[in-house]
Amino acid sequence: MLTIKDISASVDGKEILKGINLTIKAGEVHVIMGPNGSGKSTLSKVVAGHPDYQITNGEIVYDINFKKKNLLDMEPDVRAKEGIFMGFQYPVEIPSVSNEEFLRAAFNEICKYQGVEDMDPLDFQDFLKEKMDFLGMGEKFINRELNVGFSGGEKKRNEILQMAVLSPKISFLDETDSGLDVDALRVVGEGINKLKRRDNAIILITHYHRLLDYVKPDFVHVMYDGKIVKTGEESLAYDIEKNGYDSIIKESQN
Amino acid sequence: MVGNEQFLSKDYKYGFTTNIEVDELPKGLNEDIIKAISKKKGEPEFMLNFRLSVFEKWKTMAEPHWADFDYNPIDYQNLKYYSAPKKKDGPKSMDEVDPELLDTFEKLGVPIHERARLAGVAIDAVFDSVSVATTHQELLSKHGVIFCPISEAVKKHPELVQKYLGTVVPPTDNFFASLNSAVFSDGSFVYIPKNVRCPMDLSTYFRINASETGQFERTLIIADEGSYVSYIEGCTAPMRDENQLHAAVVELIALKDAEIKYSTVQNWYAGDKNGVGGIYNFVTKRGKCAGSGAKISWTQVEAGSALTWKYPSVILQGDNSIGEFYSVALTNNYMKADTGTKMIHIGKNTRSRIISKGISAEYSTNTYRGLVRIAPSAENARNYSQCDSLLVGDKCSANTFPYLEVKNSSATLEHEATTSKISTDQIFYLNSRGLSTESAISLLINGFCKEVFKELPLEFSVEAVRLLEMRLEGSIG
Ligand SMILES: Nc1ncnc2c1ncn2[C@@H]1O[C@H](COP(=O)(O)OP(=O)(O)OP(=O)(O)O)[C@@H](O)[C@H]1O
Numbered sequence: 001m002l003t004i005k006d007i008s009a010s011v012d013g014k015e016i017l018k019g020i021n022l023t024i025k026a027g028e029v030h031v032i033m034g035p036n037g038s039g040k041s042t043l044s045k046v047v048a049g050h051p052d053y054q055i056t057n058g059e060i061v062y063d064i065n066f067k068k069k070n071l072l073d074m075e076p077d078v079r080a081k082e083g084i085f086m087g088f089q090y091p092v093e094i095p096s097v098s099n100e101e102f103l104r105a106a107f108n109e110i111c112k113y114q115g116v117e118d119m120d121p122l123d124f125q126d127f128l129k130e131k132m133d134f135l136g137m138g139e140k141f142i143n144r145e146l147n148v149g150f151s152g153g154e155k156k157r158n159e160i161l162q163m164a165v166l167s168p169k170i171s172f173l174d175e176t177d178s179g180l181d182v183d184a185l186r187v188v189g190e191g192i193n194k195l196k197r198r199d200n201a202i203i204l205i206t207h208y209h210r211l212l213d214y215v216k217p218d219f220v221h222v223m224y225d226g227k228i229v230k231t232g233e234e235s236l237a238y239d240i241e242k243n244g245y246d247s248i249i250k251e252s253q254n
Numbered sequence: 255m256v257g258n259e260q261f262l263s264k265d266y267k268y269g270f271t272t273n274i275e276v277d278e279l280p281k282g283l284n285e286d287i288i289k290a291i292s293k294k295k296g297e298p299e300f301m302l303n304f305r306l307s308v309f310e311k312w313k314t315m316a317e318p319h320w321a322d323f324d325y326n327p328i329d330y331q332n333l334k335y336y337s338a339p340k341k342k343d344g345p346k347s348m349d350e351v352d353p354e355l356l357d358t359f360e361k362l363g364v365p366i367h368e369r370a371r372l373a374g375v376a377i378d379a380v381f382d383s384v385s386v387a388t389t390h391q392e393l394l395s396k397h398g399v400i401f402c403p404i405s406e407a408v409k410k411h412p413e414l415v416q417k418y419l420g421t422v423v424p425p426t427d428n429f430f431a432s433l434n435s436a437v438f439s440d441g442s443f444v445y446i447p448k449n450v451r452c453p454m455d456l457s458t459y460f461r462i463n464a465s466e467t468g469q470f471e472r473t474l475i476i477a478d479e480g481s482y483v484s485y486i487e488g489c490t491a492p493m494r495d496e497n498q499l500h501a502a503v504v505e506l507i508a509l510k511d512a513e514i515k516y517s518t519v520q521n522w523y524a525g526d527k528n529g530v531g532g533i534y535n536f537v538t539k540r541g542k543c544a545g546s547g548a549k550i551s552w553t554q555v556e557a558g559s560a561l562t563w564k565y566p567s568v569i570l571q572g573d574n575s576i577g578e579f580y581s582v583a584l585t586n587n588y589m590k591a592d593t594g595t596k597m598i599h600i601g602k603n604t605r606s607r608i609i610s611k612g613i614s615a616e617y618s619t620n621t622y623r624g625l626v627r628i629a630p631s632a633e634n635a636r637n638y639s640q641c642d643s644l645l646v647g648d649k650c651s652a653n654t655f656p657y658l659e660v661k662n663s664s665a666t667l668e669h670e671a672t673t674s675k676i677s678t679d680q681i682f683y684l685n686s687r688g689l690s691t692e693s694a695i696s697l698l699i700n701g702f703c704k705e706v707f708k709e710l711p712l713e714f715s716v717e718a719v720r721l722l723e724m725r726l727e728g729s730i731g
């Protein structure tokens with residue numbers, strides 16, 4: 001579904017990603033772990049098309065509806081319309097735009113792009129209510145300004161709400177589990193699990209295995225210094241949490 | 255790099271010129287020119303005397319240079335003060351209006367043509383110095399509403415004109431108002447009789463076409479006791495390298511329990527990317543709540559002009575009267591806007607509300623300048639002011655100057671001000687949810703301006719959003 005081939009990317013001439021290879025198939029869940037500053041967020045932003053990063057090498061092929069598309073040729077909004085989603089590690093605050101207005105505008109713009117009929121405001125409200133119940137979110141969020149004054153945990157939950165509404169094909173969730181209390185972690189974890197389908201794929205970027213109690217991964221990758229240095233199964237996440245990254249990093253340097 | 259540089263400013267789509275035969279007066283300003291204007295309009299004696307006496311005073315006045323910025327000096331002797339499309343006699347019906355003019359207004363999206371006419375809005379179309387067409391006359395007159403070119407009102411309703419003209423904006427109020435009083439050529443006149451709710455929105459569309467010509471329109475709106483009217487003003491001009499002067503005067507009078515809602519979407523040509531050309535928009539707009547319980551609301555979307563000085567104000571004379579000012583001012587490239595309001599509280603329990611939204615981009619300067627004056631007589635007066643600035647990029651500037659003069663201690667005044675910035679991260683966040691940069695900007699602008707847009711008549715608020723988007727394209731990223 002998504003093939004990242006030898007991607008290198010830099011900011012102001014400083015190389016951050018140094019040849020990333022990753023193949024993601026429909027129905028899979030991947031986990032990316034790695035020490036702070038290893039390039040995990042950068043990788044997801046490069047996939048989403050953040051303008052700060054220059055791609056110096058490689059390509060990203062997106063395989064959808066039996067068509068291969070070159071992701072790097074698309075504007076960020078087109079990538080989103082094609083089904084790429086990124087849950088932000090630090091969701092951005094947008095004053096004076098309400099959560100609902102924003103979600104409806106995004107939803108309708110994606111509908112338009114995909115040639116399906118958009119929803120009128122009332123139907124959309126019902127649709128949204130359903131998604132919110134599903135994530136155990138109170139209705140008060142809906143009329144508030146987008147992410148403004150949301151607590152850390154509320155912002156993360158709001159990211160998952162957006163994912164639920166936009167139903168993307170490929171979702172990079174960047175530390176969506178950070179800053180959540182135990183109950184919120186369960187709600188978000190179960191939510192993500194319910195959003196997992198046979199025709200989509202989820203990439204979880206995380207520092208902890210606890211989210212994996214709810215969402216079972218097919219692969220666990222370890223990033224270090226802009227590269228994927230190890231790939232394993234779920235057990236790798238437990239190893240890391242117990243023993244840290246030292247031995248993996250040493251191993252990769254030999 | 256995925257940037258926004260493909261959003262180069264779209265051309266100003268109203269920048270075309272209409273080729274039409276004109277009847278104009280030579281350049282220059284003197285008594286003979288004023289007499290000639292008055293004669294062309296067939297004005298009664300009182301009007302000519304009004305003009306000449308103001309002109310005497312104007313000659314002794316100095317051009318103001320007090321705002322934050324300076325401009326190319328205006329050579330008043332090198333301007334034309336009258337230019338009108340040639341015609342036989344004033345058009346009596348739409349069929350007699352020059353098709354070239356109908357086309358022009360149609361291209362501008364102002365349907366004055368019989369078949370394209372808007373159902374709910376009566377339109378007065380002003381082309382350079384004269385009004386060329388006023389629609390829906392019959393229906394309006396059935397309700398006793400007078401809506402006609404001011405040049406016609408001077409002849410047909412001299413008692414009303416004489417009673418009210420210059421009572422809100424005294425002829426010597428300021429340099430540009432005086433100039434206007436001496437040389438104004440046309441504009442709209444509205445009178446709503448007692449207890450009549452005007453059956454439709456009234457609208458005037460101003461078009462500058464001729465070059466080297468100043469536009470000095472004059473609008474006078476009188477809402478008699480217990481009446482209501484909503485009035486809309488729109489304007490455009492061709493693209494020219496020279497600066498053109500537009501010095502209008504608008505006077506509103508709301509008598510006891512009357513309400514006037516005045517909305518403007520100003521889209522004069524603003525000059526090119528380098529600040530060459532554009533309209534100098536020096537306008538005096540003022541309303542008077544003359545009776546108790548009267549209400550005047552100004553709503554403006556200022557998106558054009560190279561230079562804008564404009565402070566639509568309300569004199570709250572009647573007890574319990576209300577003044578409102580809702581404004582969105584957008585500046586881009588090298589535009590400069592200095593706009594705001596004055597709320598002059600005289601009566602008891604008078605209330606005023608000021609909501610100002612300034613959006614600045616590129617090298618532009620956007621200033622809010624406002625005065626709230628509470629006179630000693632204004633027992634229990636209240637004012638709420640909110641001035642927000644939104645910056646796009648970091649080369650532009652935004653200033654807020656709220657002046658207060660409180661002479662009665664029972665007054666309650668509240669003031670809030672914020673400054674924010676559209677960041678690339680905000681745009682990327684919205685992009686990553688499927689919103690194109692254009693839609694993202696529209697969402698942000700809409701959100702920022704919503705308290706003002708909701709005051710506009712519906713079709714105008716849609717138009718206003720589109721206008722702001724168009725003006726901002728190319729500036730974000
Ligand atoms: N826009 C930028 N400008 C400058 N440096 C950047 C930028 N984006 C990323 N970097 C640098 O690239 C490196 C990788 O950052 P990234 O955010 O991808 O790390 P991460 O793996 O997500 O870390 P964390 O676990 O702390 O979230 C860091 O050293 C960071 O400072």
Ligand SMILES: [Mg+2]
Pocket residue numbers: 040041042089174
């Ligand atoms: Mg990160």
